[in-house]
Amino acid sequence: MNKKMLLKNLHELKKLNTNYYNNDFFLTWEKTDDEIKAVLLLAEILKELHKIGKSTRLFDTGLAVSIFRDKSTRTRFSYASAVNALGLSLEELDETKTQIAHGETERETANMISFLTETVGIRDDIYLGEGDKYQRNFSLAIQEGFNAGILHQRPSIINLQSDLDHPTQTLADLLKLKGYFGSLESLRGKKIVMSWAYSPSYGKPLSVPQGIIALMTRFGMDVTLAYPEGYDLLPETITIAKTNAENQKSKFEITHNMDDSFINADIVYPKSWASFQVMQKRTELLQNSDTAGLEKLEKQALQQNAKYKEWECNQDKMSLTKNGNALYMHCLPADITGVNCPAGEVSQEIFDRYKNDTYQEAGFKPFVIEAMILLTRFKNPYNIIKGLIKKNANRLLC
Amino acid sequence: MNKKMLLKNLHELKKLNTNYYNNDFFLTWEKTDDEIKAVLLLAEILKELHKIGKSTRLFDTGLAVSIFRDKSTRTRFSYASAVNALGLSLEELDETKTQIAHGETERETANMISFLTETVGIRDDIYLGEGDKYQRNFSLAIQEGFNAGILHQRPSIINLQSDLDHPTQTLADLLKLKGYFGSLESLRGKKIVMSWAYSPSYGKPLSVPQGIIALMTRFGMDVTLAYPEGYDLLPETITIAKTNAENQKSKFEITHNMDDSFINADIVYPKSWASFQVMQKRTELLQNSDTAGLEKLEKQALQQNAKYKEWECNQDKMSLTKNGNALYMHCLPADITGVNCPAGEVSQEIFDRYKNDTYQEAGFKPFVIEAMILLTRFKNPYNIIKGLIKKNANRLLC
């Protein structure tokens, strides 16, 4: 057992000033540094407890609801794992099996599924300008229900990816970096490149690159955002990254040259996304059910993408990084050239070299989610964890 | 904690004479008054225990199966919540993922999914003359299996809505009335109007209006059933309502004028339904896979409905009720004029005024279902509840 880490994290956790209880987790940039650190410390503790076979069950009964408005494997199982580790039962709100209408009844549904619910994880990343809004409307509805005494408890909303941010992913990424470089402090001055990369698909959400530049700039990292002209992110997230960098006296740079961006990088995160203009257009067309328009847009977007096939993370590009061995990151699944597509985000050689790193990166996600639920549903997480450690209950009951 | 209510209900529960153990819950009108009261008392107790954070877990392991042959959100989550609160794991029998044939093999399937199953919730309300029959065949099959020693325990069937009745809804409705007016006794002489209302959809089940007139007449309420000519309910449920009213020396009236029905009402329950003639025709056409016939029927039915757009619950109609402030009830989701349809069952003004009431009404459903499962699976519910209260275990394990 890594008892030293447990005690160190617990000690740090005690000093933090957070305001999570009976709140939600939508966006990392709404949270204070202490609040971000609390998730990180807790996730590490919970992961260690799992590793050494301890139970972190905190609920005897209770529901956790998931709403996936987009396909998902990794996040779906991360959420399922997190709620299971806490003792909650998962119930998915599958909108194809339900009688959900829109408008007023969205608010109604939020209450109807929450009578015995402790937390609601929502992925809604397809429509720009919609996903975050949907989560907030959901939150308002259950807050109203809780205030009116309709709900006995207030479920917390966990953002499992919206049009703006993907906090469970980026905090898992940050934990990977913390572990890889030894501490949060050691990240100061490190250069991380969030780079667009080529993919033969289109319409990939902006939430990861937006979340990465907004989060990593808070920890004194030098963040370079690289993308071909036209693949802009939402302007407000650029502003957040700039402001963070100014506050931290670190760098935030934008470039349209992938090679340039990789020079002397400590970490690279090459990943495809659609431009926010394409996403906006797509949202309009989807809302108007304009199938012909959508097909045309897809064709255009794919043609546009195809101009940038050289935006692939490969050995040549990696050679430009610090000592040629920057850490390669990805939120998975990656488009790997010659493996699951003819030309993609990353060469097989590079992906294979860092495969275990990306798997470990993903392995933090269940515990990040578990930490978020714990923080939003329990008043004093420090006492809770101390209680768990003292209880010392095994996951295997024999 | 509402300790007084807990003790009062427990005291009353002890005196009741019920025969639930190893039985099912199909229809309220098959149950004795004591049996109906037992559900009400238990549901209130379980709701209060949940409210004060107590665990009502009674199973260490065990499955609860759900079979939804119609779309559902509210009932689906109510059932999921109820079985979770008891410690059971939910497993849905999704007929699209299964190898179910009809006839002999329906009986087989019932046993195959019941080896470790404690309860089976079934919604089957689309086919008139089919839903209730399906539930009873299911019950016969598992009874046979239990008698033959194939099943170690006999799962109870809970009717989550059939073509005849929707007991988990109407008992939740009754609990709302009990809470609103203070006691079951205070409902005597109160006038409740079960009224048809306009909706731009067709084919809505008859189970709620049938269940309401059959249940509320048992408690000495004056029940008025209002609907446009042609929107009849199943004759046997009318007979039940009449007989109940005679026994109670209260009124059961049918009118074809919504305004008349609302005059001096204490409670109004305006809700759309199809006529049983349309439902019969629809069942025939569905069974014959007569798509053209179905489309024609839908068109006719919607045209027929459209003649009665004035059957909307609005301020004018509410003004006719006692002091202009009858309680508005609905099983949700409601068709709200100008909100989720151009013209519907209720005006936005009225719906909003009673929104919290309808949410609270729905909030009883998980506990009604939990009570039904508890009653059908445990020999002595009084002792069980006494044990739970004595154990005083918290839902949060910390």
Place this chain on the structure above:
Amino acid sequence: MNKKMLLKNLHELKKLNTNYYNNDFFLTWEKTDDEIKAVLLLAEILKELHKIGKSTRLFDTGLAVSIFRDKSTRTRFSYASAVNALGLSLEELDETKTQIAHGETERETANMISFLTETVGIRDDIYLGEGDKYQRNFSLAIQEGFNAGILHQRPSIINLQSDLDHPTQTLADLLKLKGYFGSLESLRGKKIVMSWAYSPSYGKPLSVPQGIIALMTRFGMDVTLAYPEGYDLLPETITIAKTNAENQKSKFEITHNMDDSFINADIVYPKSWASFQVMQKRTELLQNSDTAGLEKLEKQALQQNAKYKEWECNQDKMSLTKNGNALYMHCLPADITGVNCPAGEVSQEIFDRYKNDTYQEAGFKPFVIEAMILLTRFKNPYNIIKGLIKKNANRLLC
């Protein structure tokens, strides 16, 4: 309580030499006799504990994943029941809701869904040459992840039916035989007929007949495989059956005459299957998305089947068996003449006579699966069971 059986099985279990821990269950013929016996003994113990109302919960938290690449009711619920009885929560990997690509990312997915997963049940029986391979690739992937420290624990893979074997079914069948004839030893010299039977469907997997001839020949039974010419099984499974019979000094015979095969039989298992040539052809066509070819193949196969409508298990055929009362077995659902098809595998008369036997046969499956999970996830099953019996915890918590 059948305390004698519990103690006897426990005593036998202690003497067995098995190597299950941190391994998988793919095929019965990869397991030693001791390993097969361990599943049987444990399944009987777990079934008895369930029957007398005892809890067999061994996990406080943890996920069990299921992957069904073919429709399933019986096996789905058996698996759900087994994991629930152990305290695990079920999460289905529904490939229609996920972002799974093939090749490299199959290996990735295996790890991504396994961070907190204890066992993975996989049914993949549609493609000949694919199902078993898929399960083994999955196993390799998580073994790699476990070795690299990415997974804290190594989930076990349970074969819920592959193109080669259906071990959870055939071991349930064997338990039925053990119970019916009194002991494993008493099966020696008994004649069991695994016979093809007519069905108006095509493409049924070969896994059951292959599994039956490979398993039953190990216990000294005289096994006759009967099928119309052209309905061959995979040659390697024939070889296994032959070798077993030689080792046991018992008989393994193949005949193309159903009547002959039934003469003097103690047990008959008449069940339809496709020939492996048809399955191979089908696999090719499916992989090439050759819809026209598939339709043609189906037509041909059904015409071919239709030549053998006399391969029905009926009173005439049963009269040929030992004393006219051989035990009829089926993995369910059966195609019953005049019940769910005009002409099928078995007459209604015979099916009804043995209905309870086939239901009991199926009733062993949840406990076979539970035994497999227990064996693959716990080092010392003997101690575990002794602990459970000593703990004597009830399934009902009251």
